[in-house]
Structures are given as structure tokens and as C-alpha cells.
Amino acid sequence: MIKLxxxxxxxxxxxxxxxxxxYVLRNDLGLNGAKFGCGLxxxxxxxxxxxxxxxxxxxxxxxxxxxRPVRTIEGLGTIEDPGPVQRAFIAEQAAQCGYxxxxxxxxxxxxxxxxxxxxxxxxxxxxSPNLCRCGTHMRILRAVERAAQSRQAGDTKTASSxx
Amino acid sequence: xxxxxxxxxxxVVALVAAGAFLVWASAPSLDPVDPPTHASFAPDVVERGxxxxxxxxxxxxxxxxGGAAYAGGRPLETPFGVLYGTNITPAPERGIGRWSEAAFxxxxxxxxxxxxxxxxxxxxxxxxxxxxxxxxxxxYAYIMTREPVxxxxxxxxxxxxxxVRPLVAVWKALYLDxxxxxxxxxxxxxxQRGAYLVAGVAHCGACHTPRNRLGAEELxxxxxxxxxxxxxxxxxxxxxxxxxxxxxxxxxxxGALPHEHGGAAGPMAPVTRDLAQAADADVQAxxxxxxxxRKDTGAAAQPPAGATASEAGRALYEGxxxxxxxxxxxxxxxxxxxxxxxxxxxxxxxxxxxxxxxLAPQQGERGPWMPAFAGAFSDAETIELAQxxxxxxxxxxxxxxPSAILREVTRTPDERAVSGGP
Numbered sequence: 001m002i003k004l005x006x007x008x009x010x011x012x013x014x015x016x017x018x019x020x021x022x023y024v025l026r027n028d029l030g031l032n033g034a035k036f037g038c039g040l041x042x043x044x045x046x047x048x049x050x051x052x053x054x055x056x057x058x059x060x061x062x063x064x065x066x067x068r069p070v071r072t073i074e075g076l077g078t079i080e081d082p083g084p085v086q087r088a089f090i091a092e093q094a095a096q097c098g099y100x101x102x103x104x105x106x107x108x109x110x111x112x113x114x115x116x117x118x119x120x121x122x123x124x125x126x127x128s129p130n131l132c133r134c135g136t137h138m139r140i141l142r143a144v145e146r147a148a149q150s151r152q153a154g155d156t157k158t159a160s161s162x163x
Numbered sequence: 164x165x166x167x168x169x170x171x172x173x174x175v176v177a178l179v180a181a182g183a184f185l186v187w188a189s190a191p192s193l194d195p196v197d198p199p200t201h202a203s204f205a206p207d208v209v210e211r212g213x214x215x216x217x218x219x220x221x222x223x224x225x226x227x228x229g230g231a232a233y234a235g236g237r238p239l240e241t242p243f244g245v246l247y248g249t250n251i252t253p254a255p256e257r258g259i260g261r262w263s264e265a266a267f268x269x270x271x272x273x274x275x276x277x278x279x280x281x282x283x284x285x286x287x288x289x290x291x292x293x294x295x296x297x298x299x300x301x302x303y304a305y306i307m308t309r310e311p312v313x314x315x316x317x318x319x320x321x322x323x324x325x326x327v328r329p330l331v332a333v334w335k336a337l338y339l340d341x342x343x344x345x346x347x348x349x350x351x352x353x354x355q356r357g358a359y360l361v362a363g364v365a366h367c368g369a370c371h372t373p374r375n376r377l378g379a380e381e382l383x384x385x386x387x388x389x390x391x392x393x394x395x396x397x398x399x400x401x402x403x404x405x406x407x408x409x410x411x412x413x414x415x416x417x418g419a420l421p422h423e424h425g426g427a428a429g430p431m432a433p434v435t436r437d438l439a440q441a442a443d444a445d446v447q448a449x450x451x452x453x454x455x456x457r458k459d460t461g462a463a464a465q466p467p468a469g470a471t472a473s474e475a476g477r478a479l480y481e482g483x484x485x486x487x488x489x490x491x492x493x494x495x496x497x498x499x500x501x502x503x504x505x506x507x508x509x510x511x512x513x514x515x516x517x518x519x520x521x522l523a524p525q526q527g528e529r530g531p532w533m534p535a536f537a538g539a540f541s542d543a544e545t546i547e548l549a550q551x552x553x554x555x556x557x558x559x560x561x562x563x564x565p566s567a568i569l570r571e572v573t574r575t576p577d578e579r580a581v582s583g584g585p
Contacts, residue, residue: 017474018481040487041534053538060539061482063475068541129534 002066006031007075017063021055022046024062025072033073033102044130047103048072054110054129073102076109085109088147089140096134103130108144116151118144188332190279193269195261198253198311204304212305215298217440218449219364221306223433224248224285227316234258234312239285240392240575243378244321246285254311267303268296274335281331283319284338284378290366293344298364338379342368350455353444357452360445367453370396370430386456388509393575394429395512401459403504404557412450418529425498426531428522429513436528476551479544483536484552498531506557511549511565515572518545537576542569 004011006029013024025031025048034057037045041056048057049071077083082090085108095101104127111118111126118126123144132140216222225248227236235250253260259267259277266277274288275281282288294302324330345358361367370391372380380389388398397403404424411421418439420426427435438446487497500506505514519537524530540548546569550561 016481017478020482020486042532050538055536055539056534059483059486059534059536061478063478063482064540064544 002062004029004062004065004070005067006070007072008069013062015062018061020058021048021060021062021065021070022057025057025070031072031074034106035099035102037099037103042131043100044103044107045100047106047130049106049110052110052113054107071106071109073105076105083109084150085112085143085147088150089143092139092143092146094136094139094143096132096136100130100132100134104132104140108140108147111144112148112151117148120145185329188281188329190273190275190281192278193263193266195277196263198255198260199307201308204308208301208304209308211298212301212303214440214442214445215294215302215364216305217437218360218445219291219302219366220434220437221251222437223430225251231310231312231314233306233309234314235316236314238317241285241378243325244319246283246319246321247316249286249316250312250314251306252309252312253307254313257313257315258311259306260311264300264303267306268299271299271302274331274339281328281335283321283328283331284334287366287369289339289342289380290363290369292340293342293359293363295359295363302364334377334379337377341382342380351451353448353451354455356445356448357450360449361452365449367399367449371399391430393512393572394431394516395508395510396431397504397508399453399456401457403507405502406457407454409447409450409454412454413446416446416449420531422498423502425503428517428531432524432530472551472554473547475544476547476554479540479548480551480555483539483548487533497533500552500556503556506553506555507559510568511546511553511562512568512572514549514552515545515565515569518548519572520576537573542566542573545569 001012001014002017004013004024006025011029013028015024015028022034022036025034026036034048035045036058037043039058041059044056046056046058047054049055050060050065050068073086077086085105089095089101089105089108094104107127107130111123115122115126120141123141127137127140127144222232224237224239225233225235227234227248230236231252233250233252234254235248237248239246239248250258252258255261262270262277269275270277270282270286271288271294272292274284274286319326342362344362347354347358350358368380368382368385368389370389371386372382373384373387373389375381386399389396407415407424411423414421415424415427416435416438418427418435426432484500488500505517508514517533518540519535521535522531522533524532536545546565549565553559553561
């Protein structure tokens with residue numbers, strides 16, 4: 001048994017310690033936000049946060065995250081009440097097919113927790129491991145900027161103007 | 164003699180000694196010239212200079228990341244502080260446009276700028292002094308026909324006393340002219356050429372030879388492994404993992420990714436990118452010489468008695484690494500770790516660097532790629548994983564005391580790697 005701590009809840013998981021975290025999140029815990037893209041750490045669709053850092057959950061075995069707080073997109077908000085970064089992505093209509101977006105939102109969340117006022121260059125550099133095959137990167141960059149501004153304004157509702 | 168007199172005498176002696184030292188350490192300024200025109204150099208000489216500059220990899224230290232070629236500004240971390248590559252474009256004021264060929268040759272052989280100031284030995288003039296007159300002329304022709312860029316690098320940030328330039332004269336007195344081009348009449352022409360290139364313009368020993376506390380190469384341990392920008396530069400005198408075949412080494416040095424070894428990473432990556440522009444015969448000569456440096460028998464290491472793979476290490480490897488490193492074609496041909504030197508090197512530094520910070524080619528270029536795992540593993544897990552990889556693929560006993568090296572690697576991400584974690 002391996003004890004996982006995901007979005008504030010504890011789970012006992014009975015799986016090989018080498019099992020990638022992504023498989024357990026999706027198949028055992030029913031958290032389907034993080035996506036399987038390449039399985040090789042090249043696309044970022046599976047990005048989740050471990051403690052404060054974004055990781056490719058397809059390449060992180062559960063033994064490495066036992067007892068460490070994991071956050072997935074389900075932990076940021078709900079459909080009824082999305083979190084600030086999620087609202088900014090909605091306001092900028094940053095998703096096309098949407099497959100990469102959960103990973104993009106999680107990496108953006110990590111960026112803003114480390115650096116509440118990133119420059120455009122900071123954002124591009126930090127977001128660069130995550131890919132979008134639809135080509136919505138420009139909207140994603142705008143969404144990150146919007147989320148940063150709304151956080152700085154301290155008004156968590158500004159980002160929802162596009163809803 | 165009263166105490167006061169003794170102090171006064173001491174001060175006078177110190178001042179005289181300091182004055183004598185400064186006179187001894189000084190060098191004359193050479194007259195500025197009008198920047199030479201392109202027409203003053205024959206095109207074939209410029210072309211030969213380009214090939215030599217590629218062997219010397221001048222552009223890497225003298226170009227900032229994303230900056231104009233040869234305009235300087237790239238920081239070089241040393242144990243003595245941070246140095247910035249200088250502007251060696253022919254810009255008249257802030258480059259070296261007003262340097263005569265005599266001034267250029269003096270810089271390359273004696274480590275002095277045109278005005279007579281000592282240059283720091285991060286500029287490997289202890290190697291470049293072995294370059295022949297014709298080759299220096301070709302390098303001068305190449306450099307003086309580059310695009311002039313009027314830019315100055317940031318000032319160096321060296322700790323005292325290393326920021327006192329005249330002290331470099333002492334270093335030179337101790338270490339400047341020890342290097343020699345190896346001669347061996349029994350060897351073939353390619354080896355002879357390789358000996359000349361490796362000792363001189365290619366300055367391989369600058370990274371692959373260990374340095375003493377004053378930053379001078381320990382020539383009695385030539386090519387036994389050194390350090391560069393936080394990476395271990397492996398020994399060239401022995402094989403790690405699979406011994407190099409000449410064809411593989413040739414392809415590796417020219418920027419290919421031979422599957423039997425993997426591609427160059429860290430500070431070696433730009434070296435191979437530049438060697439791809441050098442003359443093929445010259446790289447073959449380097450291969451001939453470097454291949455002959457090996458002193459070991461090349462026998463594969465035997466599994467240490469009683470070595471047991473840790474279950475925790477296995478789980479980390481299977482979950483994080485195996486998908487690519489054992490994934491065959493789908494993984495874009497990730498390296499078989501049994502073929503990599505990373506697990507077999509005397510220190511885990513390079514392996515930690517690759518695991519934590521990943522590998523990324525420069526934008527728009529080919530090269531090995533790997534995601535960074537900083538943030539995914541705890542320190543204990545990173546060590547567990549590294550020791551597992553060492554035992555399984557290099558069949559060697561665990562590294563002793565890897566924690567200090569891991570802390571160092573964690574603190575200093577590679578500037579070339581994509582930041583932002585996996």
C-alpha cells in the first residue's frame with residue numbers, strides 16, 4: 001500500500017510502486033483532468049503539482065510522491081466555481097481541443113505561485129515544456145497574464161469577466 | 164631601532180617591493196592600427212581561419228546566449244568568480260578592431276591585451292601559444308573579417324585577490340610555458356596533426372585535465388578528467404562504459420548522436436556543434452590522437468560482489484526512466500544507459516545534472532533531449548535512483564557520499580536547460 005495525498009485527501013493505493021502517478025490518478029482515483037499525451041515527458045498534458053513544483057505525472061512513479069502533497073486541476077476549482085487561473089483561461093478562450101489545457105493550467109498555477117508578476121519572457125520560458133498541438137499558445141500566454149493581473153489586483157472575480 | 168622606525172621601514176620596503184612587482188608585471192602597450200579591410204586577407208586564408216576557429220570553439224566563450232557572434236558577454240563561472248567573455252569582433256573601440264596582428268599574436272601567446280594588460284587564463288593562452296604562426300595568421304584574418312559589434316561585456320566579478328590583474332603575471336611565471344606538443348616519430352601523420360591540434364587550438368586539456376588550486380592544469384595528470392561549468396569532463400585516458408571506436412568518436416565529435424554512446428551534453432555540446440564546422444581531416448586527427456590516449460585495457464567492469472539492486476531504486480527507474488530508455492523506437496531512441504558514461508564516471512555529478520535539469524538542445528538545433536526531474540524526486544530518491552542506475556548499468560559499487568554533489572547540482576541549474584521543471 002502506498003499512501004497518496006491528492007488535493008487534500010489521503011488515498012491508500014495498492015499498486016506497483018513503479019506505476020506512473022498519472023495512471024493512478026486517472027484509473028484508481030477517478031481524477032481524469034490530467035491527460036495521457038506522449039507518456040514520455042515531452043508534451044506536458046499530464047502536468048500536476050507535487051508540493052510546489054510542476055511534474056510530468058506520466059514519468060513520476062507513485063513511490064516518489066508517497067506522502068507528498070499532489071495537486072491536480074480538480075484541486076483548483078470546479079465547473080461551478082473555477083479557480084482564478086481556470087477563469088483566466090476561460091476568459092481568454094485559451095482552449096481549442098482542450099487536451100493540453102489541464103497541464104497548461106497547472107504549470108501556470110505553479111508559475112504564479114513562484115512569481116506573482118512574471119514578465120512575458122518569464123512566462124514563455126516557464127511554460128515552454130508544455131506543448132499545444134492546436135497552436136493556442138498565444139491565448140494561453142494571454143490567459144497567464146490575465147491570471148497574474150487578477151491575482152495582483154487581489155480581486156479574484158476580475159478574471160471571470162469573460163464567462 | 165624604535166618600533167615606529169621599524170614600521171616605517173617596513174612600509175618603505177613593502178612599497179618598493181610593490182613598485183618592483185608592478186614594473187616586473189608590466190608589459191608595453193602596442194600601437195593601435197586602423198582596422199584592416201576585408202580585402203587585405205586572402206579568402207582562402209579567412210576560410211582556413213574559420214576552420215581553426217571552429218576547432219578552438221572561440222565562439223562559445225565569446226558570445227552571450229542569444230547575443231551577436233563574438234561580441235562577448237557570456238558569463239563563465241570559475242572557482243575565483245565570474246568572468247565575462249570579451250568582445251573579439253573587429254569593432255574599433257569596444258572590440259579588437261585596432262589590434263595589429265602582432266597584438267593579436269601576443270594575446271594568443273602571452274595573454275596580454277593590446278594595451279599590455281594581463282588577460283585571465285580562462286582564455287587558454289597556455290594552449291594557444293602552441294599554435295603555429297601560419298595558423299595564428301589565419302585566425303587573425305578570420306576574426307578581423309567578422310561583423311563588428313560595438314558592445315562591451317559586463318565587468319568581471321572576481322573575488323579578491325583574483326581581481327588584481329597584475330597578479331596574473333605570477334600565474335604566468337609559474338605555469339605559462341609548460342605545455343608541449345607531444346612528438347613521437349613512430350606515430351603516423353594523423354596522430355602528429357592531432358597532437359598539435361589537441362594541445363593547441365582545440366585546448367582539450369582546458370576541461371579534461373584536472374587543475375590545481377590556482378587553476379593551472381596538472382600536466383602530470385593530463386587528460387585524466389577535469390571539470391567544466393559544473394560538469395565533470397571525463398578522463399580521456401580510460402573508457403567508461405563501451406570503449407570508443409574511431410568512427411563513433413568521429414561522429415560524436417561532429418555533433419551526431421551515436422547510439423552506442425549517446426550525444427554530447429553540457430559544455431561539450433557546443434564544442435561538438437562547432438567541430439561539425441571544422442575540417443573533417445582535422446577531426447580525424449583529433450580522433451587519432453585522443454584514441455591513443457587510452458591507457459586502460461577496456462575490460463568491462465564486473466558486478467561487485469554482493470551488490471543488490473534496491474527495490475526503491477528499481478521502482479523509480481521503472482516508473483520514470485524505462486518508458487524512454489527501454490522504449491525502443493517510440494521514445495525517439497533514448498539512450499541505452501548501459502552505453503552511457505554517466506553511470507560509470509567517478510562522480511555522480513553529470514548523472515545528477517541530467518536527471519534534475521534535463522537536457523535541451525539550443526533553440527532551433529538538434530541534440531539530446533530529456534525532461535528535467537527537479538521537483539519530482541526528493542534528494543534521497545534522486546540518490547537512490549542514481550545508485551540503482553550505477554549498479555545496474557555500470558556494475559559498479561555505489562558512489563560514496565553523493566549528497567554534497569547533489570546539493571551543488573541542485574543549486575546551479577544549467578543555463579542551457581529549459582527551466583521550469585518537468
